[in-house]
Amino acid sequence: MNIIQINANENGGRPPMQSLHGAPPAGYALVPDTLDTSVFYNFMGFVTLELDGSTVTAMTGNQEALDDYKASLPEPVEPPPTTEERVAALENENAMLKAQVSAQSDQMDFYEDCIAEMATVVYA
Known part of the structure; x- marks a missing residue:
């Protein structure tokens, strides 16, 4: 009972x-x-x-x-990301940042070429 x-x-x-x-x-x-x-x-x-x-x-x-x-009851708390998820996110971010740095470097090279060309026209 x-x-x-x-x-x-x-x-x-x-x-x-x-x-x-x-x-x-x-x-x-x-x-x-x-x-x-x-x-x-x-x-x-x-x-x-x-x-x-x-x-x-x-x-x-x-x-x-x-x-x-x-x-x-309190709202459920989303668990923190696992190490594997964090590594994957950081790898994606790292790849994007590398592409941005590469694009800025190419742009700077273009600007330097433009300045050099203008200098040859101005000082010629």
Whole structure:
């Protein structure tokens, strides 16, 4: 036989059911083995209990509490890139920078040729 906490936590959820033999402690209710408890797991413990004394007679999902709980969770953090991903990105950046330096060097050579040609016209 399982037991479950009668009062939900502040967020509306309940801790996992626990196995117990004998009478439940204060604040807990018996969950009969014949009761379908799949709703407890489907709603991650966010359930509403119907009790007959200290025995659970029905368990229904509390979608509103579950939605509130999910909304309160922080946004997932994207994991940092792996070493292989960082190396690949740096290799791509390095190739682009080399191409830019090469293009600037070609441009400087062109400017030097232009200046030399203008100098021959001016000083000729």
